[in-house]
Amino acid sequence: MASEKYSIKDLERLSGIKAHTLRIWEKRYGIIQPGRTDTNIRYYGNEELKKILNISLLNQHGYKISTISEMTLEELSEKAADVALFGKKETTDENLLLSLIEMDEILFNNTFSALVLKAGFEDTIIRHIFPFFHRIGIMWQAGTINPAQEHFMSNLIRNKIIMATETLNRPAGKNAVTALLFLPEGELHEIGLLFYNYGLRARGFRTVYLGQSVPKDSLPRVFSICSPDIIITGMTNPIVSQDFLTFASQLCTTSPDLKIYFTGPIPAAIRHQLPNNACTTEDLLTLMRFSHKTA
Structure with missing residues (x-):
């Protein structure tokens, strides 16, 4: 921790x-x-x-x-593991947990494919995978799974999103909005960013995906090369409010004419101090919801 x-x-x-x-x-x-x-x-x-x-x-x-x-620590851990594994009735959620606990890639692939056939790729990620990752975080903190299991599942999901993005294979139009996506130095959790990259491309945006842990000194050069219309970034690691505010303020000041979307948790204490061009995950989802989605 x-x-x-x-x-x-x-x-x-x-x-x-x-x-x-x-x-x-x-x-x-x-x-x-x-x-x-x-x-x-x-x-x-x-x-x-x-x-x-x-x-x-x-x-x-x-x-x-x-x-x-009245439970011993051992009994408490065993009961919590059982609840985490079998606490939900939905078979798909149980199978996702089983594939995590047993590190069973075949079970995961079968479960994921069934969800996509039923609900579509985006709804599967939003309604099942994101809540599932929240549950994984609680289980990891509780000691019911270890980091290797979390990495196993993260890489499976990461690969699914990358593969889905590649199947889009549609060039953006001349007047397409350009979105630049990156995570700041030290940030490695890119599942959410990858999904937003997919969602924006599916809606006709031109995306420039930089990925994890991008040095801030390299950003001005990137901005001048690709001239983004919007920027999407975020922090998922435990952060100090002032550190986040400093990061957000510097980025928003560097690009005052652009909307900058910050995904992940934003400390409640500093939300009102964010610059006017700072937006949240909810704003980004609204943008995606009302943007034209190509067939």
């Missing part, structure tokens, strides 16, 4: 359990034990975070906290 010290507000944000509830559970059942800094400030470590994430999974699926509190 990126940090080994979490406030109770961090636990609330990551688990979805209100801080007030966590305090009650801590006092009544002793389910987590905070540490204290040299200045007597309470904090929670990685093990407490994993435990709370597992408790959250069980509690959401009907387990009472009084029952959970």
